[in-house]
Structure formats: C-alpha cells, structure tokens
Amino acid sequence: MDLELLESQGFLMIFAAVLGAIVGSFLNVCILRWPADQSVIAPRSRCPGCGQPIAWFDNIPVLSWLLLRARCRYCKTKVSIQYPLVELIAAGLWAYMAYRGGLTLEAFRGAIFGTILLGIAMTDAREYIIPDEFTLGGLVIGLLFAVAGGWVGLGNAALGAGIGFGLLWLVGYVGTLVLKEDAMGGGDIKMMAMVGAFLGWQGVLLTIFLGALLGTLIFVPLTLLGQKKLVPFGIFLAIGAAATYLVGSEIIEWYRRYLTA
Numbered sequence: 251m252d253l254e255l256l257e258s259q260g261f262l263m264i265f266a267a268v269l270g271a272i273v274g275s276f277l278n279v280c281i282l283r284w285p286a287d288q289s290v291i292a293p294r295s296r297c298p299g300c301g302q303p304i305a306w307f308d309n310i311p312v313l314s315w316l317l318l319r320a321r322c323r324y325c326k327t328k329v330s331i332q333y334p335l336v337e338l339i340a341a342g343l344w345a346y347m348a349y350r351g352g353l354t355l356e357a358f359r360g361a362i363f364g365t366i367l368l369g370i371a372m373t374d375a376r377e378y379i380i381p382d383e384f385t386l387g388g389l390v391i392g393l394l395f396a397v398a399g400g401w402v403g404l405g406n407a408a409l410g411a412g413i414g415f416g417l418l419w420l421v422g423y424v425g426t427l428v429l430k431e432d433a434m435g436g437g438d439i440k441m442m443a444m445v446g447a448f449l450g451w452q453g454v455l456l457t458i459f460l461g462a463l464l465g466t467l468i469f470v471p472l473t474l475l476g477q478k479k480l481v482p483f484g485i486f487l488a489i490g491a492a493a494t495y496l497v498g499s500e501i502i503e504w505y506r507r508y509l510t511a
Contacts, residue, residue, distance in 0.1 A: 263345045270344025271311035274337035281372045284381035299327030311337040359395045367488040374484035380437030392447025407447045414446030414454040460490030
C-alpha cells in the first residue's frame with residue numbers, strides 16, 4: 251500500500267469519524283426523545299437542570315463534554331457520560347466502515363445499520379422500549395438501500411423482512427401460550443423485520459441464534475444468582491445483528507463445512 255493510498259484512506263476515516271460523531275450527537279437526542287414521543291427537531295436541546303438552551307459551542311461532540319468537565323455551563327448540573335460515549339461509538343463505527351469498505355454505498359449502508367442498532371440497544375437498555383422510528387424507519391431505509399441491487403436485491407430484502415417479522419412473532423405467540431404472559435415485545439418483532447431488510451433471511455436466522463445465545467449466557471447466571479432482572483432482548487438482538495453483518499458470511503460458511511465434513 252503506497253503513501254498516497256494511506257493518506258487518502260486516513261483522510262476518509264477521519265472525515266467518517268467526524269461525521270459519525272455528529273450523527274451520534276443527533277442519535278443521543280433520538281434516544282432520549284423518541285421513547286417519550288417527543289420531536290427530535292424542536293425544541294432545542296436544553297439543560298435538564300436549569301432549562302437553559304445549549305449553545306452550539308457547548309454541543310460539539312465529545313469535545314464540549316470534556317471542556318465543560320461533564321457539567322452544564324450555567325447551573326453545573328452533571329451531564330451523563332452517555333452523550334460522549336454514544337458519540338465516540340458512532341465515530342468509531344463510521345470510521346471502521348470507511349476503513350472496511352472505502353467510499354462506497356455498502357460502507358454507508360453498514361454505518362447507517364450500525365447506528366440504528368446502537369440506538370435500539372441504548373433505548374432498550376434505558377427504557378425497555380424500542381421506538382418505531384428505529385424499527386419501522388430502519389425497515390424503510392433497509393429496503394431503499396436494497397433497491398441498489400435491483401429487483402433481486404429488493405426481493406431478498408423484502409423476504410428477509412417478512413421472515414424476520416413472522417419468525418419472531420411466531421416465537422412470541424408460542425411463548426405466550428406456554429408461559430401465559432407476553433414472551434416477546436412488539437418492538438423486538440418489528441426490529442427483526444428491519445434486520446431482515448438489511449441482512450436477508452439467512453442473516454435473520456443467525457441474528458436470532460446469536461442473540462438468544464448471548465441472552466442465555468447472561469440471563470441464566472443472573473437467575474442462578476437470584477438476580478431476576480428483566481433483560482431487554484433487543485440489546486442481544488442488536489449485538490447479534492452487528493456480528494452477523496460483520497462476520498455472518500464466515501460463520502455460515504464454517505457451519506456449512508462442518509455439516510458436510
């Protein structure tokens with residue numbers, strides 16, 4: 251790899267990281283407002299302590315939080331670490347996609363998909379809810395990206411969305427009959443329709459398997475320790491979907507070789 255290529259790739263990654271941090275800043279607004287059915291456009295962001303509108307120079311991703319020492323400029327109310335953390339994760343995600351795919355539609359698609367998954371994981375962890383804006387909005391975005399693949403790509407995305415929705419709905423329906431209580435949230439079901447639009451039907455199956463496996467590895471020890479907490483399944487599905495996007499084809503190929511060995 252020559253110096254010119256390294257410089258161009260480095261610039262692209264820096265640009266993507268900055269863009270990702272800005273997207274992460276907006277994502278924080280979505281995470282806080284969508285579960286409460288509030289607009290993400292108006293009003294402007296305000297300090298929850300004193301109600302003072304946050305100026306643009308106090309809203310620079312990560313940097314403002316550090317310079318203000320995690321406190322409001324006016325009333326010194328502590329600002330949650332969630333804000334720079336989400337911005338940093340989004341920045342790293344977008345930079346990695348630029349490194350992985352370059353200046354391509356697939357890299358952009360991966361960055362958008364990862365951002366949606368991050369938003370889902372955070373809202374489910376905070377509020378035990380997955381807003382439709384992430385799931386149904388993400389479904390539409392996934393289908394729009396699939397248009398680039400022609401009718402075949404769009405058909406695969408639509409099939410994946412249908413199987414994702416139908417499969418998790420069936421799991422929830424059977425679980426409700428057995429447990430005599432709701433076994434699957436509607437947000438999780440709609441989320442898998444979105445995942446299917448991005449990953450196809452094979453990706454849906456792998457996402458559900460990985461999410462269930464991770465959830466079991468965490469939930470069972472908590473149960474044995476007497477910590478019977480409600481564990482948001484959307485977090486595990488988001489991690490499973492991210493892993494499927496990144497290394498899903500390798501996992502599926504390994505499994506096929508294992509079966510035919």
